[in-house]
Amino acid sequence: MSNAAIETSGLVREFKKGPRAVDGIDLRVEPGEVYGFLGPNGAGKSTTVHMLTTLLPPTAGRAWVAGHDVVEDGPAVRSAIGAALQEAALDPYLTGREHMRLQTALHGMTGKESRERTDVLLERVGLVQAADRRVGGYSGGMKRRLDLALALVHRPRILFLDEPTTGLDPQSRSALWEEVQRLASDRGVTVFLTTQYLEEADVLADRVGIIDRGHIVAEGTPEALKDEIGRPSVEVIPALAEDLPHTRQVLSRFGESVTGSPKGASVRLAGGDAQLAEVVRALDSEDLQIQELQLHAPTLDDVFLAKTGRSLEGEAEPAPAAA
Amino acid sequence: MNEVLLLARRSVVRTLRQPAMIVPALVFPLLLLSINSSGLESATHLPGFPTDSYFQFALAIAFVQGALFSANSAGTNVASDIESGFLNRLSLTPLRRVSLILGQLTGILALGLIQALTFLGVGLAFGEGIAAGVGGAVVIVLLSLTISLAFGSIGAFVALRAGNGEAVQGVFPLFFAALFLSSMTLPRDLIEIEWFQTVATWNPVSYMLEGFRSLVIEGWNAEALALGFGCAAGVAVIAMAAASSALRTRMVRT
Numbered sequence: 001m002s003n004a005a006i007e008t009s010g011l012v013r014e015f016k017k018g019p020r021a022v023d024g025i026d027l028r029v030e031p032g033e034v035y036g037f038l039g040p041n042g043a044g045k046s047t048t049v050h051m052l053t054t055l056l057p058p059t060a061g062r063a064w065v066a067g068h069d070v071v072e073d074g075p076a077v078r079s080a081i082g083a084a085l086q087e088a089a090l091d092p093y094l095t096g097r098e099h100m101r102l103q104t105a106l107h108g109m110t111g112k113e114s115r116e117r118t119d120v121l122l123e124r125v126g127l128v129q130a131a132d133r134r135v136g137g138y139s140g141g142m143k144r145r146l147d148l149a150l151a152l153v154h155r156p157r158i159l160f161l162d163e164p165t166t167g168l169d170p171q172s173r174s175a176l177w178e179e180v181q182r183l184a185s186d187r188g189v190t191v192f193l194t195t196q197y198l199e200e201a202d203v204l205a206d207r208v209g210i211i212d213r214g215h216i217v218a219e220g221t222p223e224a225l226k227d228e229i230g231r232p233s234v235e236v237i238p239a240l241a242e243d244l245p246h247t248r249q250v251l252s253r254f255g256e257s258v259t260g261s262p263k264g265a266s267v268r269l270a271g272g273d274a275q276l277a278e279v280v281r282a283l284d285s286e287d288l289q290i291q292e293l294q295l296h297a298p299t300l301d302d303v304f305l306a307k308t309g310r311s312l313e314g315e316a317e318p319a320p321a322a323a
Numbered sequence: 324m325n326e327v328l329l330l331a332r333r334s335v336v337r338t339l340r341q342p343a344m345i346v347p348a349l350v351f352p353l354l355l356l357s358i359n360s361s362g363l364e365s366a367t368h369l370p371g372f373p374t375d376s377y378f379q380f381a382l383a384i385a386f387v388q389g390a391l392f393s394a395n396s397a398g399t400n401v402a403s404d405i406e407s408g409f410l411n412r413l414s415l416t417p418l419r420r421v422s423l424i425l426g427q428l429t430g431i432l433a434l435g436l437i438q439a440l441t442f443l444g445v446g447l448a449f450g451e452g453i454a455a456g457v458g459g460a461v462v463i464v465l466l467s468l469t470i471s472l473a474f475g476s477i478g479a480f481v482a483l484r485a486g487n488g489e490a491v492q493g494v495f496p497l498f499f500a501a502l503f504l505s506s507m508t509l510p511r512d513l514i515e516i517e518w519f520q521t522v523a524t525w526n527p528v529s530y531m532l533e534g535f536r537s538l539v540i541e542g543w544n545a546e547a548l549a550l551g552f553g554c555a556a557g558v559a560v561i562a563m564a565a566a567s568s569a570l571r572t573r574m575v576r577t
Contacts, residue, residue: 054576055411074576078415089408093337105329106416134340150412 003067005031005158005190006052010061013047021047023214024061029192029207031157034184036205036222037194038300044214045194046086049162052192053083066158082151083160088143092136096127096146099135100153107154121149125179141172148179158190159183165200173200180204198300210304217307222300229298229306231255232273237264239289250282258302259311264292268302326422327429334430338396348392348434349441352385356445359384359508369513374540382446383535384507386463387528389438390470391498397431398478398491405486405573414576423574424566428475435471439464446539459538462548466534469555474498476562483569505529527554 006029013022022044029035039045050056052065054074063070066080090099100118109117122131125145135143144164151159161180165173181204183189195201201208202222210218210225218225234254238247241263248257248265254275260266269275276295283290305311338344360378367375374380404410413423443460446453453459481494504519505528514520523529534551537544 053415055414057575075417078417078576081415083415085408085411087408089410089412091333091337091404091407091409093340094333098333098336102329102333103412103416106326106413106418108417 004028004064005033006035006063006065006192008048008052008061008063011048011051011058011063012060013044013051013056014059020059020214022051022058025211025214025216027209027216027219029190031190032184032188034180034191034193034204034206036201036208037192037211038196038198038201038205038208038304039194039211040196043211045196045211046162048211049083049085049160049192049194053081053085053160054078079154080156081158081160082154082156084144084147084151084162084164085160086162086166088140088147090135090138090143090146093134095132095134096122096138096142097131099146099150100131103150103153109153117153121152124152125149126175139172141168141175144168144172144176145179148176152183156189158192161191161193163194163196165195165197177204201300208300210300210307212304212308212310218303225300225303226298229302230272231268231270232298233258233260233266233268233296233302234276234279235260235264235266235292235294235296236279236283236290237261237292239291243288246286247283247288250286250288251279253282254279258305266296326418327425330418330423330426331429331433334400334427335433337400338430338434344396344399345434345437348389348396348438351392352388352438352442353445355388356381356385356442363508366509369509371510371513373510373536376451378450379540380536381508382442382450382539383532384502385442385445386439386467386535387470387502387507387531389442390435390467390474391495391502392438393431393435393471394474394478394498395491395495396434396478397427397475398482398494399488400430401427401479401482402486402488402491405482406488410574414574420570420574421567424476424479424563424570427479428472428563431471431475432468435468435475436464438471439467442467450539453539454542455538459543463535463538466531466538466548466551466555469552469559470531473555473559473562476559476566480562480566480569483566483573486573501526501528506532527558530554 008025008027010024010026011022012020012024014020025048037045037048047056051058052063052070054070054077057071065077068076070077097118100121101114104114104117122128125148127142127145130138130142135146138146165176168176180191184191193204205222207220208222208225209216236247236251238244244265251265251267255267255270258266258268273295301311359381364377366372367377443463455462478491482491504522505526506523511520511523511529514523530550531554533547537547
C-alpha cells in the first residue's frame with residue numbers, strides 16, 4: 001500500500017479508434033499537498049482525473065489513491081475522495097439545499113447530521129441566501145461553489161478539482177482560489193487540481209505537473225520549473241511599425257527568438273538580465289525609437305514552451321484576470 | 324431501499340417542476356381520446372364491435388398513450404443526468420447501480436399514477452362507467468402503472484445506451500408507430516387488411532389495450548387481463564434487464 005496521497009505508475013488510457021489520451025504517467029502527490037496538473041485542452045488532464053476517481057478504468061499501469069488501488073478497491077478510493085469534475089454536475093430543477101440533502105443522504109447522513117452538514121457547507125461556500133433557489137437560476141460561479149460543497153459533504157481527505165474556474169468571472173475565481181487554499185492549509189486536504197490557466201497553477205499549487213499529449217513533460221514547484229528555464233526574455237515594441245524587422249535583427253544578437261506581441265520582437269536573453277543595458281545601447285546605436293521595452297521573468301508558459309516547443313497560452317482559452 | 328426512495332423523490336420533484344413534461348403527457352392522450360371518440364363513432368355500427376360507445380372503446384388508448392410519454396420522460400431525465408455529469412456525481416457516492424434505475428422508475432410511476440387517475444376520472448365523468456366496477460378501476464390503475472414501468476424502462480435503456488436526449492427523442496415516434504400498428508382503433512378481428520391484422524396480433528401493445536378494454540367494456544375477463552399484464556410485465560422485465568446492462572457499461576466505476 002502506497003503512503004502517498006496519490007501515486008501512479010505507468011498509467012495509460014487508450015480509447016478505441018483514438019490516440020493514447022494518457023500515455024504512461026508516473027506521479028506522486030504527498031498528503032496535504034496542492035498539486036497542479038497543467039496542460040492545454042486535450043492533453044489528458046481530465047482522463048487522468050477520471051481514472052484516479054475510479055470513473056474510468058486504466059488500460060495499463062497502476063494508480064493508488066489514499067493508499068488504495070483504483071482498480072481493485074474502488075469503493076475505498078471513493079470514500080476517501082471528493083471530486084468536482086469539469087462540468088458542474090447539477091440538476092437545474094433542484095435547489096442548492098436539495099442537492100446537499102440528497103448528497104448527504106447518499107453518504108449515509110440522516111436527519112440532524114444531514115441538516116447541520118448542509119448548513120455548514122452552504123455557509124462556507126457563501127450560498128446560504130441562494131440555498132432554496134433552483135440551481136437552473138444560479139450563475140456559473142454559484143454552480144461551481146455548490147459543486148465544491150457537494151464534493152466536501154463526506155469530509156474527503158483528497159479533493160479532485162477538474163478545471164474548477166474555467167469560464168468563471170474574476171471575482172468567482174478568486175473566491176474559489178481562497179476556498180481551495182483554506183481547505184489545504186486549515187484542513188490538510190490534498191488537492192489535485194487540473195487547469196489550463198498558468199496563473200492558477202502558479203498561485204495555488206505547491207507543485208506542478210505539466211502534461212502534454214498524455215505525457216508529463218515537466219514536474220516540480222512553480223519556482224523550480226521557472227528557475228530551470230533561468231533566463232528572462234526581453235520584448236521590444238518599436239515606435240514605428242516599419243522598424244520591426246530591423247528591431248528583430250538587432251535583438252537576434254542577444255538570444256533566441258520567443259513568442260511575444262505581434263507588434264514587437266522578443267528574445268530570451270542568452271546572458272540573462274545583465275544584458276539588458278547592452279540591448280538598450282544596441283537599439284540606440286541603430287537609431288531605433290522604442291515605444292515599449294519590457295523584461296519578462298520566466299513563466300510556466302516559458303517552461304511549457306521549452307518542453308514542448310509550443311505555447312500553452314496560445315492553446316488555452318483566454319483566462320479572465322483575477323481580481 | 325432508502326437510496327431508491329431518495330432518487331425516486333428527486334425524480335418526482337424534478338418531473339413535477341417541468342410542466343412541459345407533465346402537461347403534454349396529460350393533454351395529448353385526452354385530445355386524441357376526444358378526436359377518436361367523436362370522429363370514429365360510426366365504427367360502433369360494424370357488426371361485432373364490442374360496444375355502442377366509441378368513447379368506452381377508445382378510453383384504453385389514453386392509458387397506453389400516456390404511458391408512452393413515460394418512456395420519453397424517463398429517457399429524457401436519464402439522458403440529462405448523463406449529459407450534465409450528474410450520473411458521474413452519483414457514481415462517486417456509495418449508491419448501488421440498481422437503486423439508480425429503480426429510483427428513476429419509481430419517479431416515472433408517480434407520473435403514471437397522476438395520468439392513470441386523470442384518465443380514469445375523465446372516463447368516469449364522460450363515459451358509461453367501468454364494467455368491472457370499483458375493483459376494475461383499481462386494476463386499470465395497476466395495469467397502467469405496469470405499462471408505464473415497461474415503457475419507462477425502454478426510455479431509460481435508450482438513454483443509457485446512447486447517452487443523449489436526441490436519441491430518446493428520435494425513438495419516441497417509434498413508440499407511436501407501435502401504438503398505431505395495434506388494435507388501437509379497431510378490435511383485431513375487425514381489421515380487414517391481413518398484414519395489419521398480423522402485425523397487430525404480434526404487437527404486445529394490442530394486448531395491453533385489450534386488457535383495459537375488457538375491464539371497461541366487458542367486466543372481468545381473466546384471459547384478456549392475463550395477456551395484458553403478461554405483455555406489460557414481459558416488456559418491463561426485458562427492458563429493465565437491458566437498462567441495467569446499459570447502466571453497467573455507462574456507470575463503469577471500478
